[in-house]
Amino acid sequence: MPPGSERRLRRNNRLIVGTLAALAVLVTAGLVWTSSRLPDTYSVMGMGHAEFGGGPADPVHGGHAGHGWDGPPRQLGDRDVTGLTGPRDRPPDVAVELVAARDGDRYTLNGTTPGPELRVRQGDLVEVTLVNESVPDGVTLHWHGVDVPNAEDGVAGVTQDAVATGGSHTYRFVAEDAGTYWYHSHQVSHAQVRGGLFGTLVVTPPAGEAADHDVVAAMHTYGDGPTVNGRDGLRVDAAPGEAVRLRLVNTDNEVKRAWTADAPVRVLAVDGRAVHEPVPVTDAAVTLPAGGRVDLGFTVPAAGTAVRVELGGVAVVTGPAGAPDPPESEPPAETVDLLHYGTPAPLGFDPDDADRTFEYRIGRRFGLVDGRPGMYWTINGGMVPDVPMFVVSDGDVVRMRIENSGADNHPMHLHGHHAVVLSRDGEPATGSPWVVDSLDVGRDETYEIAFVADNPGIWLDHCHDLSHATAGLVAHLVYSGVYTPFRIGGPGANEPE
Ligand SMILES: [Cu+2]
Known part of the structure; x- marks a missing residue:
């Protein structure tokens, strides 16, 4: 060669x-x-991996690892989500129609945002008919903090199909627990909630417990800055000596603080659950996680001055008509620590005798989801769709340790249940039972919570910073034998986050 x-x-x-x-x-x-790549349509039943928390496994959700998750579940459960409804066999005590509409980036219910304030009495059977007039992506209504039966939970692709334009869906549930709640769309929620598709819901206690003034204040940031009930401030006329219950609702994605320099306040309730023996505090703010609620109680000063509650850029002023608005006050350095606020009371169950114990470890790393490279949240080391499915049985006492090693705070929201906070960073709770459905887990913080699995279904357990939820910070809690026929994507174009 x-x-x-x-x-x-x-x-x-x-x-x-x-x-x-x-x-x-x-x-x-x-x-x-x-x-x-995610399949065009899939069932959340088949995604990720099942965790049993030391309890018995369940053949329906038997430890699969994501294989065939775009197909039907391996075995149908004996309890279909669509059967887990509120009462259908008697007339409602309250019936409301809410008509959803979209105009550009703005979403309304019955022509307003926030939508109408719903006030019902404890024990009422509530019926809400949601009509989609003009929201192209479809809508649902989720009853945030109300532990409704699963079929009424309003999560597109999990408990129902999104309601298409021209369609409607009826929700029915008994308002069993008095407290402050809110409702919002759980379809394309990161855009629809921010754009205004939400409202407040108050379940009033039996007569005799009411304050002289019972006021709801939804804190929401639209494109053009913070608002309270959609306005740039709220003024309530109240006479000296009168008692006020101010129900704060954080409908934004970020944690909020509220405070006043004008009167001692008590934290009467958190997430719709009464605080036991709340003491008056001065010079301390309360924090509200995204999605969280805090009821503040105070008395209009005998001197006839007004009380200005700062909500961060907006305020609620309560006082005699004609009394001048108090000056703006600086945010106090102190924050009411609910871990040690109020006094203990029986929980009704023993968290030390848990049937299942789960970890919910939140991290963040680079990866590909649906062909898109980016930074994504991880749960227990896995990235969407490889996220845990926490499996429980009816009546289980469940403990969960939520660990946040990321560089951001996460307002964790468990649907369908209230959980009691046991500890933060190993420090045990010593105050009133701190019962939540929305818990802000700060950076490098670890919380232990416990709850009773007393509401069968398939429930989201996700971050309520909805921009985080869209980037994969969503897991599910499922009861043994429960099956959902609904699918993400598909004919309903379901996209819950
Ligand atoms: Cu988050």
Whole structure:
């Protein structure tokens, strides 16, 4: 062989090897990309991996690892979500129609945002008919903090199909627990909630317990800054000596603080659950996680001055008509620590005798989801769709340790249940039972919570910073034997986050 052709051959070989290597990289990247693609439609029943928390496994949710999750579940459960409804066999005590509409980035219910304030009495059977007039992506209503039966929970693709334009859906539930709640769409919620598709819901206690003034204040940021009930401030006329219950609702994605320099306040309730023996505090703020509620109690000063409750850029002023607005006050350095506020009371169950114990460890890393590279949240090390499905049985006492090692806070919201906070960073709770449905887990914080699994269904357990939820911070709690026929995507174009 002439020396020149040997060189050419070596060159050609190098070229072939180089081409094959480049091809291998491309094919690998392509496979990774393809395997990260989410199916157009899938069931949350089949996604991720089941965790049993030390309790018995369940054949319906038997430890699968994401294989075939775009197909039907391996075995149908004996309890279909659609059967887990509120009472259908008697007339409602309260019937409301809410008509959803979209105009640009703004969403309304019955022409307003927030939607109408719903006030019902404890024990009422509530019927709400949601009509979608003009929201192209479809809508649902989730009753945030109300432990409704699963079929009434309003999560697109999990408990129902999103209501398409021109359609309607009727929700029915008994308002069993007095307290402050809110409702919002759980379809494309990161856009719809921020854009205004929400309202407040108050369940009033039996007569005799009411304050002289019972006021709801929804704290919401639209495109153009903070508002209270959609306005730039709220004024309530109240005489000296009168008692006020101010129900704060944080409908934003960020944690909020509220405070006043004008009167001692008591934290009467958190997330719709009464605080036991709340003491008056001065010079301390209360915090509200995204989605959380706090009821403040105070008395209009005998001197006839007004009380200005600061909500961060907006305020609620309560006082005699004509009394001047108090000046704005600086945020106090102190914050009411609910871990030690109020006094203990029986929980009604023993968290030390748990049937299941789960970890909910939140992290963050680079990855591909649905072919899109980016930073994504992880739960127990897995990235969506490889997130845990926490499996419980009816009546279980459940403990959960929520650990946040990320650089951001996460307002964790468990649907369908209230949980009691046991500890933060190992420090035990010593005050009133601190009962929540929305708990802000700050950066590098760890909380232990416990609850009783007393509401069968399949429930979201997710971050209520809805921009985090869209980036994968969503897991599910499922009861043994429960099955949902609904699917993410599909004919309903369901997209809960
Ligand atoms: Cu978050």
